[in-house]
Amino acid sequence: MPIIDAKPFHYDFSFDHVALVCIDMQRDFCQPGGFAESLGDNIKNLQPCIPVIGKLQEAFRKAELPIIHTKECHKPDLSDLPTAKRNRGNPKLKIGDKGPMGRILIDGEPGSDFIPECAPAQWELVISKPGKDTFYNTEFDDYMKLRKITHLVITGVTTEVCVQTTMRCANDRGYDCVLVEDGTDSYFPEFKAMTLKALVAQGGIVGWTCKSDALLELLAKEQPGQVSSATSFAA
Ligand code: TIU
Numbered sequence: 001m002p003i004i005d006a007k008p009f010h011y012d013f014s015f016d017h018v019a020l021v022c023i024d025m026q027r028d029f030c031q032p033g034g035f036a037e038s039l040g041d042n043i044k045n046l047q048p049c050i051p052v053i054g055k056l057q058e059a060f061r062k063a064e065l066p067i068i069h070t071k072e073c074h075k076p077d078l079s080d081l082p083t084a085k086r087n088r089g090n091p092k093l094k095i096g097d098k099g100p101m102g103r104i105l106i107d108g109e110p111g112s113d114f115i116p117e118c119a120p121a122q123w124e125l126v127i128s129k130p131g132k133d134t135f136y137n138t139e140f141d142d143y144m145k146l147r148k149i150t151h152l153v154i155t156g157v158t159t160e161v162c163v164q165t166t167m168r169c170a171n172d173r174g175y176d177c178v179l180v181e182d183g184t185d186s187y188f189p190e191f192k193a194m195t196l197k198a199l200v201a202q203g204g205i206v207g208w209t210c211k212s213d214a215l216l217e218l219l220a221k222e223q224p225g226q227v228s229s230a231t232s233f234a235a
Contacts, residue, residue, distance in 0.1 A: 001013070001014060002014075002015065002218055004178075004210055004214040004215060004218055005210060005211070005214045006178055006208040006209060006210040006214065007200045007204075007208060007209045007210070008200045008201075008203060008204045008208070009204070009208075011176075011178045011208040011210060013150075013151035013176065014151070015063075015065065015222070016148070017148055017149055017150045017151055018065060018066075018149065018150075018151040018152075018153060019065070019066040019067065019068055019144070019147075019149045019151075019152060019153070020056060020057065020060045020065065020066070020067045020068070020153045020155065021067075021068050021070070021134070021152050021153065021154050021155065021156070021166070022053055022057065022067065022068070022069045022070070022118055022155050022156050023070050023134065023154065023155065023156025023157065023162050023163050023166060024070055024071060024072050024156050024157055024158075024162050025050070025053060025069070025114055025115055025117075025118035025156055025157065026071050026072070026073075026111070026112055026113065026114055026115065027101055027110065027111050027112070027113055027114070027115055028072075028101065028104065028105050028111040028112055029043070029046065029072075029157050029158070030043055030046050030047070030050065030115050030157065031043065031101070031111075031115065032100075033099055033100035033101050033111070034099065034101055034104065034111045035091075035093075035095070035104050035105050035111070036187065038091040038092045038093040038094075038099065038104060039089045039091050040091075040092075041187040042187055043187075045185055045186065045187050045188070045189060046157050046158070046185045046186075046187065047185075048182070048185055049155070049156075049157065049182065049183050049184055049185040050115065050117050050118060051117065052155075052180070052182045052183045052212045053117075053118045053155045053156070053183050054117045054118055055212065055216060056153075056155060056180065056183060056212055056215060056216070057118065059215070059216055059219040059220070060219070061121060062219070063219050063222050065219075066124075066125075066147065066149065067120070067121075067124050067125075068124070068125045068126075068127060068140070068143075069114065069118075069120040069124060069125070069126045069127070070126075070127045070128075070129050070134050070140075070156070070162075070166075071107075071112055071113075071114065071126065071127070071128055071129070072105065072112075072129055072130075072131075072132070072162060073105050073106060073107040073109075073112040073128050073129075073130075074095060074096065074105055074106055074107065074130055075106075075107060076103070076106055076107070076108065078095075078096050080130040080137065081095055081096065081130065099111060107128050125143065127139065127140050127143075131165075132161055132162045132165040132166075133162075133165045133166055133169045134162070134166040134169070134170075135166070135169045135170070135173065136169075141173060144175070149175075150174070150175060150176060151175065151176045151177075151178075152167075152170055152175050152176070152177045152178070153177075153178055153180065153215065154166065154167055154170075154177050154178065154179045154180065154184075155179075155180045155183035155184055156183075156184060157184065157185055157186070158184075158185065158186045158187060159179075159184045159185060159186040159191065159192040159195045159196070160186055160188070160191040160192065160194075160195040161186075163179065163184050163195075164195050164199070167179055167199065167206055167207060168206055170207075171206045171207055176207065176208075177206070177207035177208070178207060178208040178209065178210050179196070179199060179207065179208070179209045179210075180209070180210060180211070180212050180215070181196055181209050181210065181211055181212075182211060182212050183212050196209050
């Protein structure tokens, strides 16, 4: 059973039951002219995690392990967008308004698409989610159960919003989650730091955190083909 260094103590999992989850690595959150800037957020603070997530994706693909990508977005007719969410934060451009990258946070628009550094491979599952929680109004949980995935390696943005919400909701459903410390970022570095602490407090009340190197070193030792989940996952 693979074991990695983690907080508050080591994290172990089986290659047959683990997946990498990449949360909302979208242009609207990471690039100029998107949802983040319409809320006045500093997108510079999200840049450090981007190459780290890219490396993890490469390593999981090489080991033929599953990767699931989420994107926060809404239907073009806004039927899945609560008015409260549209108005929240009094943004310059609201969700659904036309911005430099198309309509803000609308599925199919350039802004809601993934940044190229963290884009899904053609065969990888993409979950479009209308909320911060990846389980809310999506097929994520059904898919994980079907594939017998019990352990989630979580990455993405932003740490204390969609990432933390998803990790807490996964924990309540019985998943063992490890959040990659350098594979997540917030517009507010102090919120990231506090979230990483809060998740692992009380003996890992919500789960674990680890550094990407711990996973990358482990996966570098694995030969593709040793990992039996790969073929069944793709089937
Ligand atoms: N605003 C903010 O920090 N985050 C979001 O709105 N969504 C995600 O975290 N993906």
